[in-house]
Amino acid sequence: QRASDGEVRIIYWQAPSIMNPFLSGGTKDIEAASMVIEPLARYDETGTLVPWLVEEIPTVDNGGVSEDMTQITWNITPGITWSDGTPFTSEDVRFTYEYCTDPKGGCAQLTKFETVKSVETPDEHTVVVTFNEPTPNPYGPFVGGESPILQAAQFAECLGAAASTCTEANFNPIGTGPFVVTEFRPNDVISLKANENFRDPNKPAFATATLKGGGDAAAAGTAVMETGEFDYAWNLQLAPDVIARMEEGGQGEAVAGFGPLMERIMLNNTNPDPSLGPDERSVIRPHPFLQEPAVYKAMSMAIDRPLLVEIGYGQAGRVTCSWVPAPEPYAIDVEGCDTQDIEGAKALLDEAGIVDTDGDGVREHEGTPLSIVYQTSTNAVRQDFQALIKDWWEQIGMEVELRNIDSSVFFGGDPGSPDTFQKFYADVEMYANTYNGTDPQVYFGNALCDKAPRPETQWQGENISRFCSEEYDALHEELTQTADLEERYRIGRELNRMVYEQGGMIPLVHRGRLSAKSNTLGGVVLNVWDSELWNVADWYREE
Amino acid sequence: MTEPVVASPATDEVAIEALRDREPSRPPRSQWRDVWDQLRKHKGAMFGAGFLLFITLAVLIGPFIWTADPQQIDIRNKDMRPIYTALWDSGAKVSWAKPLGSDQLGRDQLAQMIAGGRASMAVGWAAMILSLVIGTAIGVIAGYFKRLDGPLMRMTDLFLSLPILPLLLVAVTLFRQPLRAGFGPEGGMFILIVTVIAVTSWMPTARIVRGDILAIKEREFVLAARSIGTTSRRIISRHLLPNVLSPIMVSAALGLATAIITESALSFLGVGFPSDFPTWGKMLADAVTRMEQFPERVLLPGIAISLTVLSVNYLGDGLRDALDPRIRGR
Amino acid sequence: MLTYATRRLILSIPTLLFISFVIFMLLQLAPGDPMAQVPLTVPPEVKQKMREALGLGQPPLVQYWKWLVQILWIEPQVLIDWLTRESWLLGWLPDTNLYDGQLRVISWQTRSPVMDIIIQRIPQTLTVVGIAYIVGILIALPIGIYSAYRQYSVFDQAGTFVTMIGFSVPPFFTGPLLIVIFSVQLGWFPSIYDTTHVVTDWASFKVQLQQMIMPVMVLALQITAQLSRYMRASMLDNLNQDYVRTARAKGLSEIVTVMVHVLRNSMIPVVTVIALGVPAIFGGAIITEQVFKVNGIGQLLITALFANDLPMVMTVTFFFAVLIVLFNLIADILYGVLDPRIRYD
């Protein structure tokens, strides 16, 4: 029964600052917006596409996708209305496309539309998206929480440079979702109420919703699991023992789900020596010793991944050595990934002639001591990892200096800062990365030679480790040409293995998303492939 | 009405004595002896000095007595409780090898306390002294040279409005590499942090000192010093500075506290020392999430910080009294 | 007096301009990027486009000039419009319409006018931090007065001890400690402050009290610690003055002597200390706000900093600078008002 269960209180320790995902791209904003505005289709908790505002998912089989893979036709379910009561039409969908592709708008989801040639609306309920070239995965535009549909009427004046002046629209978008914003306080709290015109007359069960932001993960966990002040807490990046202790509070429980998010150590394939100039540092190949297979293999062997999981993530982590750990068919199984072998690592190094020649406890490779700088962003779990891994690496005769950098600097792309992860002015660095949806093709592109950040590209580029292999590039090219799923899986596994074995990175932990829900909140289905709040319409109060 | 006292021959001497100089009752002693005697009478100061001495010795020679490596990870022995928990909880996981327990990675807490104390004390003292030097210098110059007063006070306003975090980030960006080259990763960061804390905390001292200098400058002995040809530099160093010592002492005590706390807040925000370099503030901040299971992890560094600050304050109080000859005389 | 005040006010304008320029350049130099929170899945080219849309491509001086025009010319227009339209203070004036859609200072993070957010945050900060300040003053003054009056008594010693402890324990320790005790264990107070709560009746007032009590206590502890030290010192200075003896010689009671004659004089330095602390109220108490999720100005600044939201950081810090300069001036004037010996003219 709609609006029968009172209020649902959700806490996001990162506060949403805008309700328009096209202008922000931050996860918190996308998820907050997903309570109000919706895409045509989205992924469910298993990563499967489900129709949302359309009748069915278009495929080649049902004729929704053209044979040459250049066109996809969406059929909007009739009768859907915006929260202001006006009908939802294909015109809104086309407008959303125009909105995001306006060159002055600075749309965060531009990649979704880059390959789109045109969006046509033959009638009120039909949207035809045409791509520039055959697209094996045509489910980018208007799919998932990142590209919901905006109301054309509301945003008509907000195209291009005017986008940021539409404060009212950005804070209070008219949507088709289960809730409407009553008050938006940026970076603080969002008050919402049930959408009167929601398509399912029985939903949402809650009359109002509050989405509070701020504080830290620990406080959010406490509020849900210990004091019961809130019903749902998002993304609790906390040590497992802390989570376990909070669960003892008896008010709620933690729920976990796994996507392709993976914590890894990137190995710098270029030389980060500070004595090189700023434009040569981390540009000139090779690294003095990190590309030596014995070195990076030994470093990987020295790591006790099960222990890392236990210490850092508990039920929200799994041991993996696969760069793309999900969907399952792409993942590889590496032998010895789950066992630590310090002695083996030492032996490997000894064998390769990398021994301690001057007796300072640090091995030398051709005269260069195995002395590295290990950087990461500031975060309690990462710092514990750093400490542990440093310890292990020192056991195999390396010297490790730790550095942690504030994440706003580390992940900010400021070309002027020496501390960004793209610049990689260090030997190894640790962070997590993932990709959207279920198709890793673009993500695999992150190890292509020409994606390496360098001065000419203003230090932009996704190939952080500067991994470069002709073989890899060629195989990736092949992937883009292949449509057959099984074949794609095979190529994917091959790419995965190449990066691991040729010293691109040391995968550590396959990370899940851990959120907490109150015991009295029902209907929560943790979804890592889309917004966590994707099915907030189904949530209800348990007695 | 009483009878007038009749003069007796002996009282002649009384009169002469009346015109003679009266000597102070106590024999003169060396200045520092005097200061020390006075200080010794101040109970709070003695407690403060004692505790500071203890802490300083503990962090300086502690590592030679308790030789455990604070960064040594011993994952099998993680989450140990301090030995004293065994008193009321016989089932607690304790061991004499880790008298104060261990953290979630099994690092020895006692060793961490010692190493953390070393860092915190060093940062606290260095930043406090630097900030005092800057504050006093600016305050004295602004108070003494009328022409510089306006500009310097406006500069104080400027620094008051500088946000510390971006400032630190700027400093880290600009200077980390050269400092790291010169002083090593920890030394470089130490210099950076100390400087930034000092640069953002000298303003109250400057204000207070300036006010006092303005008042003292009008006292006659400054004019007297000028009339005997004392140069401005010497007037400042010999006549003005000793007389503003007591507000400086107070600032010092508060400054040490703020420096230690600011450092911990910076570590907390992740812009401080490398993560494996313990400081009390960081130990405290890290342990807050596990406060319920392991209260000692917050209490030990918390108490250490508080006691240090407290002792500095008491010592400051005592020193102020002892250094002022007027009070000392009484 | 009035000329003195106006003169200082006018002189502070160049100071403020200079301060704003220095802050701007500092923020320019600081590393960081408004795109830091955009997930890694968004490719760099797109991020570059987003940056350009924010106007980041322009040279710093142009950006500074734009910001200056916005903050000093356009925002005041908006403010005046608002004042004459809606505020109860000036609402009776004919509505003005100065603002005609020029670009205001827009936050990069929220794409909304920075000023609106600041104004939205002020009530939260004022209720919590402001009340903490008042509570702190109300506790500190009696403690300071009594400690000085009974110097070296047990009360004085204990007061010194407690205030020093209060000063030396950081709020990121006391805050969570209070939460564990009162929210988790006892369940008396909420651990998360509800900024949308509106007081309408007695019950909601009680709720408001409950949620305010912990942040207020944490902050008040620190304020009390500092102020009571000042108060004590100032009282001690004055208790030995000749005029106190005169007052006693008139046969006034101890209460009147201390609470009227001595207090008035001792308050002179303390009041200026209090006035100088007011900018900090508006600045909020960053850590306390974060611990209790009181999303006030302090939290605004820190989130903006971490998000590298330059216009927001710039405007908020400038706002502080204005307050600091203003309250410096107010402190000076208060000094003159309270102390008839000092007259600025």
Place this chain on the structure above:
Amino acid sequence: MLDAAPRGPIAQIDRLRVEFETKDGRVVGVEDVSFDINAGETVCVVGESGSGKSVSSLSLMRLIEYGGGDIAGGRMLFDRKTGEELDLTTADQSLMRTIRGNEIGMIFQEPMTALNPTFTVGKQLTEGLRVHRGLSRKQAEARALELLREVRIPEPERRLQQYPHELSGGMRQRVVIAMAMACKPRLLIADEPTTALDVTIQAEILALMDRLKRETGTAVMFITHDMAVVAQMADRVVVMFRGKKVEEGPVEQIFEAPQHPYTQALLAAVPKLGEMTGKDYPEPMKLFGRTDQKIEPIPGRNEPLLTVKNLTTRFPVRGGFFRRHIANVHAVEDVSFTLNKGQTLSLVGESGCGKSSAGRSLLRLVEPTSGTIDLDGTDVMALSPRGLRDARREMQMIFQDPFASLNPQMQLADQVAEPIHNYRTARGSEVMDRVAGLFDRVELPRSFMRRFPHELSGGQRQRIAIARALALNPKLIVADEAVSALDVSVQAQVLNLMMELQAELELSYVFISHDMAVVERVSHNVGVMYLGRIVEIGPRRAVFEDPQHAYTQALMKAVPIADPRRRKTEKDLNFKPIPSPIHPVDYQAAPSDYAEVSPGHFVLTTDSGY
């Protein structure tokens, strides 16, 4: 009223003993002091600093407890208004509160600090009235106004609204007196009410108190160390010495036949105006108990050392919106004089007439606006900062307040050595030898070298200041009220010391003072200043024996004489308030023209404003 007043004792102090708790143990403040105060009588308590005068009076008010004192023995009987007799030593503080300010009034030493700076005069005056008399605010204000009239403050209505700092020292002291008199107390205690004041104001205040006593029949306990004031005021005198009463008697008896040697010494040390009549040159005083003194006139030499011409010093007054220079304080206006080697020129005048400014201008411690200063051939005005610093070796200064002019944080030897270090006139161990020599010279034991200023008495401190001034062997010393803050006996010693040094070293002094008797004793030449100008200048003998200018004459009249038979009466005094020395920037001051009335004796003919 007068007749109705009972003539018996109002207060009887009997074997009073007061002790203080200090860090070094218990210290006795007064010991075994007994005396009575009768109605309608003025009892003067005299004695030098620290002799226990204030302690006795504060004990009588039972205020001594608030200062850390403790009445350890004795009785203090007080006749209350109701007629009953009360022992004040046993009364509790709440009872004392009804007596303080009501039946016993007290006037304190320092008018500058005795009033609360943050309350209006009216508020402070009415407070006591409202407490003791239960008057309403209106009534109290009416009474306060009446009181202010009684103490003859000009414009009393306006004063009620003013703050203490807006009044001059004399007016403030009158407010304090009015406060003490407010409830018509039976006993009035005046603790050195005039020590901090000018002669002229002092004369007025004394006359005022005398009149009030006569009119209301109040008993007065008058504390002072100034024998001239005693002679002027007292009916009976109590002499105190080191916490004990040494002598008591009617005023004439004390002055004419002092019994106790201390009293004799005290009286001998008082310079009396007119003592030097007939003598051309100054000579040291004869000190009681000293036998080895040689008293010879100091003639000096007739060569000019310092020639000052048209010296003018003005302080800018800033105002208006741009802090522009809108007016000037004409502190020193067209002053010219010559000082010979080995001689003393005294500058006298009321507070604020520009004496200190003139003295400081000579050393360029304040920058003169114009004029020439020639010191032994050096044109001081033309010197560069460097040259000036060198020139200051030749001229030194001694300041009024021996407390303020020494750095409380430095040891005495270091302070005396400071000029030596500054000019490097000696090095190494030589420095300390010289310092020791200087200590000997000013007759201070060498054991004082390692002490701090607060450990010395005022006279000793002033001798340190003199030693410091002597350290560079200057030719000229400007002594700015160098003896004003000292006890008479000490003052005499310091004066003699200065004169002995002058005779030996051929020092020249510019001696600034407002004490006519002292000036008469030490000077060769005297300049009388009024409103920045010298109104009369000439040889001391000429000026003192034959004052020409109206102001000089008035000044002479105001000086109390240490002789109870030559009391001054109120009608002798006619002082006008000094006009403001502030003039707009474009004000043209008339040049000073003088008429020579006798050789070397000049009188200002320009309008001086008097």
